[in-house]
Amino acid sequence: MQDLGIRVLFMGNNFIRLLGGLWITLKISLLAVALSVVLGTLLGVVMTIKHPVIKAITKFYLEFIRIMPQLVLLFLVYFGLTKSFGINLSGQVSAVIVFTLWGTAEMGDLVRGALISIPAHQYESGAALGLTKGQIFLYIVIPQTLRRLIPLAINLTTRMIKTTSLIVMIGVVEVLKVAQQIIEANRYTVPDAALWIYGTIFFLYFLACWPISLLASWLEKRWKN
Amino acid sequence: MSEETILLEVRHLRKDYGNGAVLKDVSLKLEKGEVLVLIGPSGCGKSTFLRCINGLEPIQSGEILLDGLSITDGTAKWSEVRQKIGMVFQSYELFPHMTVLDNILLGPMKVQKRNRKEAEADACQLLERVGLLDKKDVYPRQLSGGQKQRVAIVRALIMKPEIMLFDEVTAALDPEMVREVLDVMMELAAGGSTMMIVTHEMQFARAAADRVIFLDGGEIVETGTPDAFFDKPKTDRAQRFLNTFTFEKK
Ligand SMILES: Nc1ncnc2c1ncn2[C@@H]1O[C@H](COP(=O)(O)OP(=O)(O)OP(=O)(O)O)[C@@H](O)[C@H]1O
Ligand SMILES: [Mg+2]
Numbered sequence: 001m002q003d004l005g006i007r008v009l010f011m012g013n014n015f016i017r018l019l020g021g022l023w024i025t026l027k028i029s030l031l032a033v034a035l036s037v038v039l040g041t042l043l044g045v046v047m048t049i050k051h052p053v054i055k056a057i058t059k060f061y062l063e064f065i066r067i068m069p070q071l072v073l074l075f076l077v078y079f080g081l082t083k084s085f086g087i088n089l090s091g092q093v094s095a096v097i098v099f100t101l102w103g104t105a106e107m108g109d110l111v112r113g114a115l116i117s118i119p120a121h122q123y124e125s126g127a128a129l130g131l132t133k134g135q136i137f138l139y140i141v142i143p144q145t146l147r148r149l150i151p152l153a154i155n156l157t158t159r160m161i162k163t164t165s166l167i168v169m170i171g172v173v174e175v176l177k178v179a180q181q182i183i184e185a186n187r188y189t190v191p192d193a194a195l196w197i198y199g200t201i202f203f204l205y206f207l208a209c210w211p212i213s214l215l216a217s218w219l220e221k222r223w224k225n
Numbered sequence: 226m227s228e229e230t231i232l233l234e235v236r237h238l239r240k241d242y243g244n245g246a247v248l249k250d251v252s253l254k255l256e257k258g259e260v261l262v263l264i265g266p267s268g269c270g271k272s273t274f275l276r277c278i279n280g281l282e283p284i285q286s287g288e289i290l291l292d293g294l295s296i297t298d299g300t301a302k303w304s305e306v307r308q309k310i311g312m313v314f315q316s317y318e319l320f321p322h323m324t325v326l327d328n329i330l331l332g333p334m335k336v337q338k339r340n341r342k343e344a345e346a347d348a349c350q351l352l353e354r355v356g357l358l359d360k361k362d363v364y365p366r367q368l369s370g371g372q373k374q375r376v377a378i379v380r381a382l383i384m385k386p387e388i389m390l391f392d393e394v395t396a397a398l399d400p401e402m403v404r405e406v407l408d409v410m411m412e413l414a415a416g417g418s419t420m421m422i423v424t425h426e427m428q429f430a431r432a433a434a435d436r437v438i439f440l441d442g443g444e445i446v447e448t449g450t451p452d453a454f455f456d457k458p459k460t461d462r463a464q465r466f467l468n469t470f471t472f473e474k475k
Contacts, residue, residue: 125314126331127307128307128311128314128381129307129336130303130308130336131331131335132304140320
């Protein structure tokens with residue numbers, strides 16, 4: 001029989017293990033995304049406050065998170081916290097913390113951008129009609145902010161899902177880790193297993209992110225004004 | 226001018242922006258049904274004056290009275306006062322995420338708590354009057370500038386304000402659209418609305434105004450009937466300003 005690498009996919013429970021790995025990835029991403037949306041929204045609102053100290057702190061946080069590669073942050077939290085403070089965090093918890101720190105920063109910046117993009121005239125037109133401050137936010141500012149924000153936030157979500165591939169480095173069993181194990185186990189019997197396995201992973205990530213990206217661009221088009 | 230018919234009174238209004246006074250000591254009275262046109266060079270404080278009247282700008286001193294009651298002494302609720310003062314801006318600021326109809330209904334439904342059916346009937350009637358009933362379900366981005374501005378006028382009118390403020394509502398429009406908006410305003414003026422209009426359209430000012438006020442350097446320099454003002458301005462400053470609108474062959 002011709003030696004087809006694809007058969008490693010279906011050997012034993014390999015495929016199920018890959019899917020299980022993807023599920024952990026998705027779980028970490030979605031938890032981090034959910035936390036980032038809540039915290040990022042708060043951060044974004046805080047970032048619109050014109051106060052020098054608040055500005056300096058939020059800017060520092062944003063720049064710090066952006067400059068640091070996510071991998072370094074992961075090591076800092078996973079190994080650093082354990083070493084320095086004796087706090088023992090599981091790989092999954094560390095991953096959620098790091099991705100939330102990162103997602104909050106990015107989301108905060110998106111929320112800030114969307115909020116300040118609403119022209120002062122919109123507030124004034126609402127005020128001139130006799131709407132209260134709360135009503136202006138509820139009926140005029142928030143709906144417009146959301147329309148600008150949601151497609152961008154969805155794109156951020158796909159970026160976060162993709163970046164979770166890094167957590168293999170701290171030993172959280174997820175899709176790439178499973179892949180390496182399968183490849184190792186079949187190194188001699190199926191030399192081109194790597195191609196097939198990574199190809200499949202590419203496809204799985206694609207399946208997870210593509211519909212989300214499609215949704216983002218659909219919303220973006222629909223809400224353009 | 227009898228005191229009972231005074232709708233709006235401004236007494237010694239002063240407005241500063243950081244570096245000096247923009248409005249120095251402005252006083253005027255506006256009668257019910259009167260159309261007042263405010264003209265003056267760019268930067269003289271016309272927009273600022275209108276914005277002070279409906280509380281978009283805090284004032285430094287002076288007093289503004291609506292129906293004989295002060296609206297600047299800190300006791301008045303702006304959200305109530307603003308229902309009595311309709312305002313239309315130069316840059317047609319409709320809400321882009323709402324249809325024409327929803328733009329118009331936001332005020333009556335959320336501020337005045339009227340029911341939708343009844344408010345909608347009003348809205349349709351007003352849209353009909355400005356010739357835009359067929360546009361009630363479209364979004365602002367699908368309208369021309371002139372159409373947007375007419376919708377903005379309807380959005381202010383539906384609140385049944387006692388006075389309408391217009392701040393250069395045709396200044397951002399292409400020339401062929403200016404007319405359709407001015408026609409709506411002429412009709413309002415003829416219908417007995419109380420209006421304060423800032424404009425650079427001198428022909429329109431002359432035709433629509435009961436009284437013209439010339440503002441320069443944050444002060445009222447001259448006031449008079451349109452004919453008197455445009456034909457024989459009393460002050461040099463007004464004369465010089467009017468000259469900027471006429472051309473002579475060199
Ligand atoms: N928010 C602001 N902060 C500081 N200065 C301002 C502000 N708004 C207006 N000004 C200044 O106040 C003066 C009056 O402005 P205003 O907009 O009332 O003039 P205007 O008569 O409406 O002019 P235009 O015909 O160009 O619309 C101008 O010198 C302007 O630069
Ligand atoms: Mg102006």
